[in-house]
Every structure is written in structure tokens, then in C-alpha cells.
Amino acid sequence: MNKTLPKWADVLLIPLLNLFLALFISGLVVLFIGKDPIEAVKVMIQGAFGKYGIGYTLYYTTNFIFTGLAVAVAFHARLFNIGGEGQAGLGGVGVALILMSFNWPHWTIAILAASIAAFVFGAAWAAIPAYLQAKRGSHIVITTIMFNLIGSALINYLLVGPMKAPGMAPETPHFPPGASIPTLHDFFGLFGIAFDKNSPANISIFIALAALVFVYILIWKTRIGYEIRAFGHSEKAAVYAGISPLKITMIAMLISGGLAGLLAVNTVQGEAERLILDTVQGAGFVGIAVSLMGRNHPIGVLLAAFLFGILYQGGGELSFAMGIPREMIVVIQALVIMFTGSLENIVRIPVERLFARFGKGEA
Numbered sequence: 001m002n003k004t005l006p007k008w009a010d011v012l013l014i015p016l017l018n019l020f021l022a023l024f025i026s027g028l029v030v031l032f033i034g035k036d037p038i039e040a041v042k043v044m045i046q047g048a049f050g051k052y053g054i055g056y057t058l059y060y061t062t063n064f065i066f067t068g069l070a071v072a073v074a075f076h077a078r079l080f081n082i083g084g085e086g087q088a089g090l091g092g093v094g095v096a097l098i099l100m101s102f103n104w105p106h107w108t109i110a111i112l113a114a115s116i117a118a119f120v121f122g123a124a125w126a127a128i129p130a131y132l133q134a135k136r137g138s139h140i141v142i143t144t145i146m147f148n149l150i151g152s153a154l155i156n157y158l159l160v161g162p163m164k165a166p167g168m169a170p171e172t173p174h175f176p177p178g179a180s181i182p183t184l185h186d187f188f189g190l191f192g193i194a195f196d197k198n199s200p201a202n203i204s205i206f207i208a209l210a211a212l213v214f215v216y217i218l219i220w221k222t223r224i225g226y227e228i229r230a231f232g233h234s235e236k237a238a239v240y241a242g243i244s245p246l247k248i249t250m251i252a253m254l255i256s257g258g259l260a261g262l263l264a265v266n267t268v269q270g271e272a273e274r275l276i277l278d279t280v281q282g283a284g285f286v287g288i289a290v291s292l293m294g295r296n297h298p299i300g301v302l303l304a305a306f307l308f309g310i311l312y313q314g315g316g317e318l319s320f321a322m323g324i325p326r327e328m329i330v331v332i333q334a335l336v337i338m339f340t341g342s343l344e345n346i347v348r349i350p351v352e353r354l355f356a357r358f359g360k361g362e363a
Contacts, residue, residue, distance in 0.1 A: 005355055011295050015340060017347045018293075019307070022339040026332040035322055047317020048310040055184060055199020056316075060283075061309035062201070062266045065208040067287025068305050069215050070260035072296040074140075076219055077252035078232040083129060083144025084260040084284025086151030087122040091261025092268040093155060094121030096163065096172050096275035104178030111181050114269045115207060115262060122261015123254040125151060130253030134246040140253075148284070159277060172275040181270050202270035211259060212298040218255070228252050260284060289337040304340075311336065 005014075027037035048057045067084040074081035094117035104110040129143035159170040166173075181204065185197040219225040231238040231248040239245060267279040286308055293307070294300025315329035339346070 005352055009351065009355065011297065011300060014344070014348055014351060015293055015295070015300070015304075017351070018339045018344060019336065021347065022332075022336040025339075026335050029328065029331060029335075030324070033324070033328065035324060040318055040322060040324070043321045044310070044314030044318050047321070048314035052196050052198070053313050053317060055196045055201040057306075057309040057313040058184065058201040058205055059199065059266070059271070059309075060312045061305045062205045062208045063263050063280075063283040064286055064290045064305035064308050065301060066211065066263040066266070067260055067283050068290030068294060068301040069211055069287075069298065070256045070284075071287045071291035072294070072298075072301055073215060073219070073228075073259065074252050074256040075291060075296050076225075076232050077228045077248055078235075079130075079133070079249065079252055079256070080141050081126065081129075081144055081253060081256045081260075082141060082285070082288060083126060083147050083257070084287045085280050085282070086144070086148040086284070087125045087257040087260035088263040088280045088284055089151045089155050090125040091118035091122040092264035092275050092279050093158065093163075094118050094261065095264045095268045096175075099175040099179045099269060100172065103176050106178055107181045110175075110179040111204075111207075111265065111269065114179070114265050118261040118264045119258035120261070122264075123258035125261070126253045126257025127250065130250050133253075134249040155275075156277070159275065163275065165274070170277055174274045175269065179269065180273060181265075183270075200271040202266065204266040204270050207262060207265060209302075211262065212302055215259075216298045224251060260287070289341060293336075293340040307336075308333070 027040075030037040030040050047053045067088065070084050070087065071081055095114045098113050098117040099110060102113075104113075125147060126144075129138070129140055129147055132138035132143050133140045156170070158164075159172065163172045165171055181202055183195075183197070183199065184201040184203070184205070185195045185199060187203055188195040217225075219228065227238070227243050228248055228251070230241065231243055231245065235245060238248070263280065263283060267281075268275055272279060290301055290304040290308055293304040294302070311329075311333050315326075315332065318324050319326045319329055
């Protein structure tokens, strides 16, 4: 924790100022291409929170919670896991294999089995880079990037070969009816609440919320979480205290990969109901920004994931309603990532000086 800034300023004020700065620059970009930035904000908000948009916003948010938590857990051990794309993709393979293996009597059993399979396959895909880092000194960034590409190639092979359904499309057969999980339309309907029936949002969002609680307890309330944080702060001190680098590297990366793999419950079991190409759709890389913006804390990850869910869904509506090129939406998203990541000190340093000058830092 920064000695100058109080906790609330570090985890809330600075991210909000960075976000405001990113959106201000984005507004200038929109103005530069001849569009009204105020109207663009209205369209984006309506697209993200409207009757037909909120479901998609929550769908994207669910994906980003899983990948954001995956990055956060690894980062607490000072491991930069950028292999969420591959780990989530292999999680989808695990979901497809288990769900196609049985005629499931009820979705409650199917979602439990799919969650376990997704976690195990994602963790297994992260285990190899973790072992190479701990035993061979191979840099985790390089190996996880490589495993993203290897995972993509492996999924392509499976969908045009052993797991392919009859027909031309590279996809598996649809899962049995008993494996279909309720959508949020079904869930809220039990309480008489209207929700868009065409929305892809489903009850896997509750698994994502449970994962937030799990990570908080793991990192801040358990011995292994303390060891992960201690190792991340100082490897030499951790080793001196008897903490094994191999153990912590493997555990942190296994949990990280497993969390990324859980994304497949939302996309493969919940939305597509079969394994298709590119079910991750960049969520693994967005998870890096979500974790950075959320300060690697579950509450921060939740808020940042929701923000990026808004940007994704609202950005799509912006492209459709105002004719703003999709590439420009990517620019806006990139600005948010840039200002909350690499350019964070533009805001942090002046804020730290202000708190130091007026004596409002933490004791």
C-alpha cells in the first residue's frame, strides 16, 4: 500500500480520475471524426443499459470477471499471466468433453460438472508455463503467450477433426438438453421480473460472483494466500521464511488458469451450447486491463469488469446507431486500458503530491 495515499484514494480516486481522463480524450477523438461526443455518451449508455442491452452487458461482465480474477491471483505472486485466452479456450474443451459424455438428467448436475471440467482444463493449461517458470526459468510472459497460440491451434484441430459435428461448420454437436442452463430471463422470471429472453446472459454470472468471494477469502484470509502475497512482495524474504517458490508459482498459476477456464461455462455451456471457434473473443486480454484497473482486488475487478462490459455492449450500439467505425470503439477501449495501466502515473504522481502537501495521507 502506498504510504502517502489513503486506501480509498489508491483504490477508488485514482482509477476514477484515470477513467475520466480516458473518456475525455475519447470524446475529443469522437469530436475529431465529426460526431457529437455528448450524443455518443447517451447512445452508449442507452445501448448498455437498455431493455435489450443490459443482458449483453452482464454477459460480457461475467467473462471479464473470470479473466480479471485470473490475472489478479497470478499478479499477487508477481506472475504476469497473459495466457487467459488459451486457458479459457481449453476450459471450453473440458466443458464440451464432459457435457457430451453423458445424458444429463438436470442442469444443476451438468453445470457443476462443467465448472469442474473448465477449471481443471484451464489449470492444466497454465501448469506447463508455471512449471517452466519455476524449474527452468522460462519467462512466464513468453510461455503464456506461446500457449495462447498453441491452444488456439489445438482447438482448431479438435473442431475440424475428433470433436467435429457432421456438416461443414467447425463445431461440436449440441450438448444434450439436460446440460442447458437457465438464462437470466428464466431466473428472473421465477420472481416475476421481466428480462430480455434473447439475451445470452445466464446463471453463470452467479458463479462469477462466487469466484470473487473465493478469491477474496483465498488471498486475504488463508495461509496460502498470505504466502502468495509474501512471495509477490519479496521472493528472497519468502524463501528465507521457508516458502517454496515452486509451490507458490504452481498454486498461483493453477488457480489463475482455472479461473480463466471457468469463462467457458458462460460462453460454451451457457451461450453457444456447443464448442465453436473463438468463444473467448479477446476476454483473456481484457482481463489484464480489468485486473490493473481493479487493483487486483475482487471488488475492483467487479467494477472494472462491469465498466468494460458497458464499453463492449455500448460500443457496439454506438457503432450501429451513429455509424462510428468499430475500430474507433477499439481505440476508446484502448485509451481506457492505457490510462489505467501504463499512463497511471500521470494522475498518481500529482495526487500523491497533493496528499503529501496537505498532510492527508495515511499515518
